[in-house]
Amino acid sequence: MRDAYEKLEALLRSLGVKKTELKIYKLLLEKKRPMRVTEIVDELGISERSVREHVLNLYRKGMLKRELIQQGWLGYTYTAVSPSELLSRIKQNILEKINELEMELREAKN
Numbered sequence: 001m002r003d004a005y006e007k008l009e010a011l012l013r014s015l016g017v018k019k020t021e022l023k024i025y026k027l028l029l030e031k032k033r034p035m036r037v038t039e040i041v042d043e044l045g046i047s048e049r050s051v052r053e054h055v056l057n058l059y060r061k062g063m064l065k066r067e068l069i070q071q072g073w074l075g076y077t078y079t080a081v082s083p084s085e086l087l088s089r090i091k092q093n094i095l096e097k098i099n100e101l102e103m104e105l106r107e108a109k110n
Contacts, residue, residue, distance in 0.1 A: 008083050015090070017061070020046065021054045025063055025080050034067060034077030062089050 009022055017025075027043055028035060037055060041048050055078055058064040063086055066076040081089070 005083065008087065011087075011090070017063075018054065018057075020050065021058050021063075024051065024054050025058060028064065028078060028080035029083070034079045036069075036075060036077055040078075062086070 009026075012022060012025075013019075023044060023046075024040060027040065031043075035043075037048060037051050040046075040051050040055065044051070055064065059066055059078070063081055064078045065081060066078050069075055069077055
C-alpha cells in the first residue's frame with residue numbers, strides 16, 4: 001500500500017501539487033479526522049497564512065472537503081478526500097479535458 005501512496009504522490013507532484021500541499025494532504029489522511037487550520041499549523045509548524053493558502057488550493061483542487069463549524073465562532077474543518085476518490089476525480093478531469101480538446105480540434109478541422 002505504501003508503494004501506491006508514493007505513486008499517487010508522484011502523480012500529484014507531476015500535476016503541480018506543491019510540496020507543502022502534499023504535506024497537508026498527507027497529514028489529514030493520516031489523522032483521519034477533521035482538522036482546523038490552527039491544528040494543521042501546530043502539527044506542521046508552518047505559518048498560518050501559508051497553511052490557509054495551501055488548504056484553500058487543496059480544497060479548490062478537490063483534494064479536501066470542508067465543513068462549516070460554529071462553536072462561538074465560525075470556521076471550517078478540513079478532511080482529506082480518500083486516495084481512491086482523488087484518483088477517480090483526477091481521471092474524470094483529464095478525460096473531460098481530452099474530450100473538450102478533441103471537439104475543438106474537430107471543429108478547427110472543418
